[in-house]
Amino acid sequence: MAIPTFMDFVDTRRRAGRSMHVQHGVNMPVSPADVIVNGFIARTFSPEDADRYFMHLLGTPPGQDLLRYHGMLLQRDRWYITCNSHFVRPSLRCVSTQNVLPLLDYHIGIGQGTVLPQRRWIPFDDFENGGPIEGCRLQLPVFFVNRGGGVGFSLPDILQRRDLDLYDANKMVPLVDRVKARLHVDWPDYRPWKCRIFRQDETYARNSISLSHFMRLVGKSVAKFFKECAPDRFTSITQWRIGTGGITQDHVKIIGVIHVSTHNWMPIIQLTHYVF
Secondary structure, three states: OOOOHHHHHHHHHOOOOOOOOOOOOOOOOOOHHHHHHHHHHHHOOHHHHHHHHHHHOOOOOOOOOOOHHOOOOEEOOOOEEEEEEEOOOOOOOOOOOOOOOEEEEEEEOOOOOOEEEOOOOOOOOEHHEEEEEOOOOOOOEEOOEOOOEEEEEEHHHHHOOOOOEEOOOOOEEEEOOOOHHHEEEOOOOOEEEEEOOOOOHHEEEEEEHHHHHHHHHHHHHHHHHHOOOOHOOOOOOOOEEEEEEOOHHHHEEEOOOOOHHHHHEEEEEOEEEEOO
16 A cells, blocks of 8 residues: 555545635644645645755655654644654754754744745756755755744844844854855845855955854845835735835844755745735
């Protein structure tokens, strides 16, 4: 008998006419399989692409079920990996000697507002790695968690340094090569955008920075995207329009960042309101 996979779960829900999203204001039961439906990464990339991304990220062998193979554990709106995590590269350097379960994602119910849908940035070839993207080992997502247990900080708070309650603020984020680190934003109805995360004078040999510094650099990059995608460069009127009368920096919350390829990251963005 074939073992059901994540996408079998998704297809079953669709055939039954069940919603693939959490209804706003309703407490719905959550299971480990919901990681590719109602997690921040699934809402960013879509359930189908989240399944592919997780398989790549975790090094899941072909034919293996993601849930069972990695012992996916759901605990307090968080998904953890409990086994077969040897392929995973951590995104924070833990100073504790205790074994810490790798954190994969958070449930979107921990926040309020629409998660920005983006197409995952995928290069044709990962030239820096000397081969196709499948040969690139990814780091776990980095989440910006506050000491109260919530996840994410508003963009204005990050830019104005009102983010002193960032949990693990002084832990180090190991970057393979910070000189080439880039942030990609794929805002709906806008052209794909990217920029270097670090300025030229910040790309010295040390490849690790504190989590608080990393979050502020990500925030500055997202703010740069808003500045360069000014309304006068965009004429269509959609619910995703940036600028006066549309979405501004005040509406943006940075949840974390996703490592999508060697040197390349994408932000997880949640709005302060719902977009339909």
